Amino acid sequence: MSDNPQISAVLAYVEARERELGEQAGQLRSRIEDLTAHLGEPDAESENLRITRKTLLAIPRPDPVEGTPRPDVPDHPAYQQILTALADAGRPMRARDLCEALDLPILPKNTEGIRSKLKRLVTRGILAEPEPEPEPGLFTQPRT
Incomplete structure (x- = not known):
């Protein structure tokens, strides 16, 4: 230092x-x-x-x-919701039952809207509507 x-x-x-x-x-x-x-x-x-x-x-x-080719499901999400609800239920359902399953108010406009979508799915071969003899208005997934 x-x-x-x-x-x-x-x-x-x-x-x-x-x-x-x-x-x-x-x-x-x-x-x-x-x-x-x-x-x-x-x-x-x-x-x-x-x-x-x-x-x-x-x-x-x-x-x-x-x-057999698989039919085309319409693009609208409501159709997927309907098919999911039917698959989850595992039984035939009416339009009113589907409104309840989809948490829609039971109003004529909702029931008829669901019914028309169900009919459209029937015409495309995605859903089946059994003969009206036992109970009309039931919709189910077709047997494969």
């Missing part, structure tokens, strides 16, 4: 500051290591998703099954 008290004070400050900066650098390096480890997790998951997408796109489409 120097004999000069001013230089000794400056040198002591420089040494203290060097230690302080060394500690800060060590803390920052530790944080960088933690962040790098955490960054690896989303990178790994992203890579897994990329591989999954690639695998799914590589799966060939199955050949269509020979036999």
Whole structure:
């Protein structure tokens, strides 16, 4: 060290500051290591998703099954809801029963709307309406 008290004070400050900066650098390096480890997790998951997408796109489409073609269901979501409700019930249903199953108010406009959709599904061969002898107005999925 120097004999000069001013230089000794400056040198002591420089040494203290060097230690302080060394500690800060060590803390920052530790944080960088933690962040790098955490960054690896989303990178790994992203890579897994990329591989999954690639695998799914590589799966060939199955050949269509020979036999009767499946009729096209109309695009409106109400038709899917009707078919789901019928499948869930597992029994023939009336338009009124379907209104209840679909949480629609039992009003003539709703019942007639459902009935017309049911009739449309019958004409497309998606649903069946048994003969009117035992009970008219029942709709069911056809036996396959």
